[in-house]
Amino acid sequence: MLTNAILSGLTMGGTYALVAMGLTLQYGVSRIMNLAYGEFVIAACFAALVLFASAGISPLVALLVVAPAGFLLSWAIYRLLLMPLVRRAPSRGALEVDSILATFGMLFIVQGIMLALFGGDYSSYSYYNTPVDLFGTTIAANRLIVLAVALAVALAAWSFLMHTRSGTAMRAVAVDPVAAGLVAIDVRRVAAAAFALGGAIAATGGVLISMFLTFNANIGVVFTMKALIIVIMGGVGNVVGALVAGLILGLAESFVATFVDPGLTIAVTYAIFLAVLIMRPQGLFGARAR
């Protein structure tokens, strides 16, 4: 029962973390509080479903198309829709507020497009729902894939941020865009890249969760909320923080569901969130002062 709880918690936590990592880049570096984030996750779910149902393309292969498409689309959205906000915002705080309003509108546009294309019906398909025996317990293969991809994305993003020049520039922008500009970093370009990278991660998450979750055009906000909690918990802009926070939430939910009561999973999520906010308002891995 213990291994069951741990494995199930890790896989669910991996899903949460994967989805949240994209938002932490968008929010932390580009300072765009993207309320339409979950809608992009669901859009990727539909893209994977269409490719799978019409052409029999495996979601894992679909990733090669959908993730770059997510990157390009997010890049275009930043350049065309968000750039005017960035230009006229007098401060980062003002940009956050403006971006909340703008992406709130975008949420309805993306949702409307999905409703027009796919209707409000529930969609679901099974892929790799094969049992895998691990440490004396059984788990679905597709869940393990999500956990593996979440760890891989976190590792890749972390190495990129810590060990490459562009990654360092991204961190510099996250910490202080004005000073970053003074040392010849093209802040807007870096911010656009971070936003686009976040979009690519959202698309990756969407494709993978479509393998086992039932979704429809209206449930995007569920993912935005969960991702937001994890982003704040892990420290805004911190990819490893998002991974750890996601795994903690997944494990906590699974332990409570197994050993206490499945009815308390949401309560424990918010209890942990509250505790982190009280004790470390900057998040588990956030810097104390900016």
Add this chain to the structure above:
Amino acid sequence: MRQMLRKHLGSMICAASLAAFSLSAAYAQDTVRIGYAVSKTGANAGGATTTTIPNYELWVKEINDAGGLKVGDRQMKIEVVEYDDRSSSEEAVRSVERLATQDKVDFILTPWGTANNLAVGPIFDKYGYPQIAGTSVTDMAPKLAARWPNSYWLLGTGGSYAEGLVDLLVKLREEGRIGDSVAMASIADGFGIELAKAGRTALQGHDFKLVYDKIYPLGTQDLAPIVNEVKALNPDVFIAFSYPPDTLGLTDQARVLNFNPKLFYTGVATAFPLYKDKFGAAAEGVVSLGGIDPNDEKVRAYIARHKEVVGKEPDRWASFMTYAGLQALQQAIEKAGTLDKEKVNEVLRTGTFDTVLGQISFDNKSRQVPNIFTVGQWQDGEFVGLEPADHPGAGKLVFPKPAWPAQ
């Protein structure tokens, strides 16, 4: 000059609006205006798009293709006014009020779901519109029927579904095919709470032992802990009063963990075509609410027409009640020979109607349709009604549930 223009403009607008008014008045004489507010977006959209909207569209198209409704000696085509209630009760109330007072429609079809039907009940009642609810399960139905004399509740009460299931379990136990242990999981939302409550009472009343009785919150994505724990308890019967995402999730997890109780029951969406499409042969033997008689000509014809017109099959539960309600409304209007709401209500309350559910009548105190299928099972790719067993066309339970096919 400017004043002149203003003067003229005023009278021009006046004339134009008068013309428009008389035009619409003339137009309204040869059409029946039918309005509805359903959830096209928001949390309810999944249910409304599966069950309610396709049937409304099918019904309107069928009537208009046939030349219209026969009202007295005239054929009147249907003109639809529709709103999106965005899954909010307040919005549903506003829209229905608007349909009644501004659009002045002749009849209003009901919204999707229990909560919204309860919310709009007073408005339907205030303006005397018949409220024929096909997607509302509530134990309050008998009380509501007394409070709102023009309301009709085709989907019955939560209690009737739970009792139908427990009747089936009692029979199985008498035949010595199952023991006393039952595991039950339910969602912490209106429908789940109501059915779990009724189920708990009925199970305990028949001395079943609830070895697992837990409630999980709306939107729970990880159902593995529940299935793992239930599997360890090894009950003969597993009951989940679940919503669509968790119905599919629980079935998925049960397959992965190879949890195959003798009777496996899941909630809303089990009777959806989506379930059959997703699970194929693995759906065989799964039990849930609803069900149909697949040998009934009318049922088969309805499924075929639904597929032809809307492009997908109806679900095997509330779609039938929704469509039967529409058929009853149509026949009541034609029998009354008028669009007068009170006369149509009079016919609805007392008449008998020929529908996909068979000959139905609301001529009882709670204005429900007695003897609808409450328990069904996937058998050979069709969701066959089992309980009540004396219902014409009721099937026999496939027992025990066959093993999940390898995947």
